Every structure is written in C-alpha cells, then in structure tokens.
Amino acid sequence: MPLGRAHSVAVTGVDGQLVEIEADIGQGLPSVHLVGLPDTALQESRNRVRSAVANSGEKWPDGRVVLALSPATLPKVGSVYDLALAVSVLDAAGAVPSERLAKAVVLGELALDGRLRRVRGILPAVIAARNAGWPTVVVPAPALAEAGLVDxxxxxxxxxxxxxxLWLRGEGPLLEPGGALPVAAPVGGDLSEVVGQEEARWALEVAAAGGHHLLLTGPPGIGKTMLAQRLPGLLPPLSESEALEVTAIHSMAGLLTDAHPLITMPPFVAPHHSTSATAMVGGGSGLARPGAVSCAHRGVLFLDEAPEVGSKILEAMRTPLEEGEVRIARRDGVARYPARFQLVLAANPCPCAPARDIDCICPPMARRRYLGRLSGPLMDRIDIWVQMRGHAGASLTADTAETSAVVRARVAEARARAKHRWHQVGWTTNAEVPGHLLRQRFPLPPEALAPVESGLRLGRLSARGADRAIRVAWSICDLRGADKPSARDVMQALNFRQRGAS
Known part of the structure; x- marks a missing residue:
C-alpha cells in the first residue's frame, strides 16, 4: 500500500510545531479524506490540492486517498499545509523521489493552477523548523525575503x-534569498518640530531612556499627538533578536510588506478610540491573532482621546502592561504573543477642553467623571504624568529646539548604562526590572528613599507606584550620567506622578 510523507509547521501565536503529513493511497472509489482536526479552510484544501496537481501536469491517483496530519490532537488551521499535502500525495504515488522531501519542510497555499501563494506566519514557521533541526525549508516565492531573515x-x-x-526530481533549482534588505526610515517626525513644552519634552526623553509609560493631558492642539508620534524616533533601533521577534508578530498579523520584510525600528501603533477589545489585545474565531498591544511590541502604543476608549478595553491592557505578554485562549488552542510596549495616553482635561482652564464651562463633577474613566489600577501602572499648558507666543518663533538625533544619542547612552547594570538579571531597561530586584540589587540610600517612604505612609503611593517612581529615578540618573539616583532624582520622579493628579 503506497505511503508518502511530507512535513509542515503549525503556528500558534509566535510558536511553531512541526506537523507530519502522511498520504495513503488505497483501493476504493476515488475520494480524498483529511483527518487530524483540520479547520474549514484546511478541509477545502482537498479540492485546491487536487486541481493544482492536475494543472501542474501531474496525475492525481485513482483510488481512495487518506491524508493524516499529526499530531492528531493538535488543531490544524489555515492553508499553509497545501503544498505539503500535494507533495505527500505525489510521493505516495511514486511521482517524486523522497530523498530531498525527507529533509525539507514545505509551506504555502496553492492556487488552482498550481501557483504558490503567501500565507501568514512564514517567519515563525521557518524559525520553528530551524529550531527543530531541519536543514531545508521551501516557502512561496513572495515570502522568500521574509523567510530569508532566519539564519x-x-x-x-x-x-x-x-x-x-522539478526540484524534488533534481531537474531544476529553486530560488534563493539574495540582496541587501532595505533600510527602514524612522517613524514619525523630528522632535525639533515641537516648539515650547520643555517639561513635556523632558518627560518624553525620560520615558524613552527607561521604557516608561506616559500620560499627556492638556487642551486640544497643544502638541500631545506630535510628542507621542516622535517618541519612536528617540528609541534606539531594534537588536537582531528583537527585530526577528517583532517581525514574526507582524507576520502573524499579515502586516509585512515586500518593501520592508524586516522591522528594524520600534513600531508605532495608534488604534482609534472606538476599537474593540479583540482588536486591542488580540483574538478572533478559531486561532487568536495578535492585537494592537502585540503589534506595538518593542515599540509605542498610542491611545489618543484615552477617556473615550471603552473601560473594558482599557482594563484588558492591565495584564500586558504588567507581564509584557498576552495569552489568549480560543477554540483551537492558546496563543501567546509578546506585548512589551511603551504606552502613551493622551487626554483632554475635560469634555469641553478649552484652550485656557479658566474658560472651562464643565461642572466639577463632569471634570472628575471624564478623567475618572481612566481607572486607578490603570493609572497606577503609568510611570510619568504630564499636564501640558499653553505656551507663550514668543516660543512659537524660537529656533532652539533640539533635534531627535541629539536626544536619541543621550537616550542611547542612558539605555547602555541601564543594560550594563541589569544584564546579569536578564533585563535591558529600567521599566522592566521587577520591584524586588530593584530594591535588593542596587538599594538607594535612606535620604533618597525618604520621599517615597513618606508617600507610602500617607497613602499617596501604592507599593507598585513606589517601585515605578524608583525606576523613573534610575532613568533620570542614567540621563545625567550618575552612578546612583539622588534625592533630587527621586523627588523629580515623584513629581512626575503627582502632576497628573492635579
């Protein structure tokens, strides 16, 4: 009884698992049976594969064809298995030799005429094949640049x-990746385009140096969105491992382009305030797809008009903010997506939002209710709060603002100090360091911690808020090139948290 084999990859989240595909050709009426928990798209592949084989000049076997995908208990989703199904049938029929096929993982969706189409998740699938020790992987030509990122x-x-x-028969070569990858341009404009707002600019620099979350409040048109858009330009380029990790997430989301197959700059994601919880944290029917928080991994997630965002959506972000990861359980399994991003919230001070506070016509309860949509537990996870005010007319003509390149150089030096300090415990930025390590590895002197302890005693700070204030103090210390935060650094970090409450 003829039996053929091929291998593909099932991708769940950003993790891949090898799938063995067996084809058995037996006696009986011509038919195709697919087993191994296939979803609807995979069930439909029977007709696609059969037409593709016939239109490629090969003969489909006469008889009962059974295709089994193992592990049998793992749900199989999507059309990535089309090519593996086709070559396993041809292997079982003796139409192709098995020497090369036994050493290769094959990925791709088939058109009816035999063309190979790109699918989501090529990059994490190739990484999984490499980690499993496979020597070769065959992908659709449109995804060659993406797959070629893996060494x-x-x-x-x-x-x-x-x-x-033809390649399996040794009668023709396949394409190989080649050529230099295009260099991605920095996201957003230049910081020099933002005039005035020295305090907000300094807060943005501190946030970039330590990877801290930021809240900007102020009337419309004061520059909140401009500052947020320029934060990615202050961050250093992604390392090789970070770039592959971010690119794998965007591959699963279907956001990669042929022009920039590798994401080397921190991404900037700004969903509309009417977005759904599924679009924000990820989800969907069947296998969960990454949401905005994961697409912003190692970059910036900007929520404009934050009080207008649904409360359930904001509260759903609390776990990613704390753990740097999203775990979504769906019918076809649990998907895990990294989500270590910098959150930037922008909010008006009240519903009427006049240019001057004295012109506000909102009653006090309306003002409290408006910003009260940002819950206390969420606000406790925000490191820096900045209340922006209108600047003087003279500052509009000032030409002394620093460029993003100048600030980025200082941020890079500060991040290098933090990475050198925390590398032994596996962290790279101050915002990532757990609180107990923050206090045990490099304890601050009592005089520097006195304002934090006072805030704890008076109930102005939670334990989490105290740790976040110390992290901000370390970032301020790194920017000025000191070895340990001073009492002034701690006071400035506390001042960042207190301004948002006024």
Whole structure:
C-alpha cells in the first residue's frame, strides 16, 4: 500500500510545531479524506490540492486517498499545509523521489493552477523548523525575503507546485534569498518640530531612556499627538533578536510588506478610540491573532482621546502592561504573543477642553467623571504624568529646539548604562526590572528613599507606584550620567506622578 510523507509547521501565536503529513493511497472509489482536526479552510484544501496537481501536469491517483496530519490532537488551521499535502500525495504515488522531501519542510497555499501563494506566519514557521533541526525549508516565492531573515537553515523559494516537483526530481533549482534588505526610515517626525513644552519634552526623553509609560493631558492642539508620534524616533533601533521577534508578530498579523520584510525600528501603533477589545489585545474565531498591544511590541502604543476608549478595553491592557505578554485562549488552542510596549495616553482635561482652564464651562463633577474613566489600577501602572499648558507666543518663533538625533544619542547612552547594570538579571531597561530586584540589587540610600517612604505612609503611593517612581529615578540618573539616583532624582520622579493628579 503506497505511503508518502511530507512535513509542515503549525503556528500558534509566535510558536511553531512541526506537523507530519502522511498520504495513503488505497483501493476504493476515488475520494480524498483529511483527518487530524483540520479547520474549514484546511478541509477545502482537498479540492485546491487536487486541481493544482492536475494543472501542474501531474496525475492525481485513482483510488481512495487518506491524508493524516499529526499530531492528531493538535488543531490544524489555515492553508499553509497545501503544498505539503500535494507533495505527500505525489510521493505516495511514486511521482517524486523522497530523498530531498525527507529533509525539507514545505509551506504555502496553492492556487488552482498550481501557483504558490503567501500565507501568514512564514517567519515563525521557518524559525520553528530551524529550531527543530531541519536543514531545508521551501516557502512561496513572495515570502522568500521574509523567510530569508532566519539564519542556520537553507531557505528556498518556489513560484509554483511544478517548480517544487522539478526540484524534488533534481531537474531544476529553486530560488534563493539574495540582496541587501532595505533600510527602514524612522517613524514619525523630528522632535525639533515641537516648539515650547520643555517639561513635556523632558518627560518624553525620560520615558524613552527607561521604557516608561506616559500620560499627556492638556487642551486640544497643544502638541500631545506630535510628542507621542516622535517618541519612536528617540528609541534606539531594534537588536537582531528583537527585530526577528517583532517581525514574526507582524507576520502573524499579515502586516509585512515586500518593501520592508524586516522591522528594524520600534513600531508605532495608534488604534482609534472606538476599537474593540479583540482588536486591542488580540483574538478572533478559531486561532487568536495578535492585537494592537502585540503589534506595538518593542515599540509605542498610542491611545489618543484615552477617556473615550471603552473601560473594558482599557482594563484588558492591565495584564500586558504588567507581564509584557498576552495569552489568549480560543477554540483551537492558546496563543501567546509578546506585548512589551511603551504606552502613551493622551487626554483632554475635560469634555469641553478649552484652550485656557479658566474658560472651562464643565461642572466639577463632569471634570472628575471624564478623567475618572481612566481607572486607578490603570493609572497606577503609568510611570510619568504630564499636564501640558499653553505656551507663550514668543516660543512659537524660537529656533532652539533640539533635534531627535541629539536626544536619541543621550537616550542611547542612558539605555547602555541601564543594560550594563541589569544584564546579569536578564533585563535591558529600567521599566522592566521587577520591584524586588530593584530594591535588593542596587538599594538607594535612606535620604533618597525618604520621599517615597513618606508617600507610602500617607497613602499617596501604592507599593507598585513606589517601585515605578524608583525606576523613573534610575532613568533620570542614567540621563545625567550618575552612578546612583539622588534625592533630587527621586523627588523629580515623584513629581512626575503627582502632576497628573492635579
């Protein structure tokens, strides 16, 4: 009884698992049976694969074809298995030799005429194949640049099923990745375009140096959105491992382009305030897809008009803010997506939002209710609060604002100090360091901690808020090149948290 084999990858979140596909050709009426928990899209692949094989000049077997995907208990989702299904049938029929097929993982969706189409999650699938020790992976030609980002495995691209068959027979080569990757431009404008607002600019620099979350409040048109858009330009480029991690998430979300297959700059994601909880944290039917918090991994998530965002959506962000990860359970399994981002919230001081506070016509309860939509537990996770005010007319013509490049250089030096200090415990920025390590590894002198302890005794700070204030103090210390935060640094960090309450 003829039996053929091929291998593909099932991707759940950003993790991949190898899937073995077996094809058995037996006696009986011509039919195709697919087993191994396939979803609807995979069930429909029976017709796609059969037409693609016939239109590629090969003969579909006459008889009963059974296709089994193992592990049988793992749900199989999507059309990424089309190419593996086709070549496993041809292997079982003896139409292709099995020497190369036994050493290769094949990925891709088939068109009816045999063309190979790109699918989501190529990058994490190739990484999974490499980690499993496979020497070769075959991907659709449009995804060759994306797959070629992975070192340690031979990556080949195919435009059609016919080209794969010829390669398996040793009658023709497949495409190889080549050429330098295009360099991505920094996201957003330059910081020099923001005039005035020295305090907000300084807060933005501190947030960039330590990876801290930021809240900007002020009337419309004062520059909150401009500052938020320029935060990614102050952050250093992603490291090689970070770039692959971020690119893998965008691959799962279907956001990669051929022009920039590798994301090397911190991403900037700004969903509309009417977005849903699923779009924000991830989800969907079947297998969960990444949301905005994961697409902003290692970058900036900006929520404009934050009080207008639904309370359930804001509260759903509390766990990613604390843990740096999203775990979504759905029918087809639990998807895990990294979500270590910098959150920037922008809010008006009240519903009427006049240019001057004295012109506000909102009753006191309306003002309290408006900003009260940002709950206490969420606000406790925000490190820096800045209340922006209108600037003088003379500052509009000032030409002394620093550029993003100048500030980025200081931020890079501060981040280098933090990375050197925390590398032994596995962290790179001050905002990531757990509170107990923050206090045990590098304790502050009593005179510097006195304002924090006073705030704790008076109930003005929670334990989490105290740790976050100390993290901000370390970032201020790193920016001025000191070895340990002073009492002035701690007071300034506390001042950042108190301004949002006024």
């Amino acid at each position: 340690g495995i031979e990556v080949l691209g195919a435009a059609s099923l016919r080209s794969v068959v």
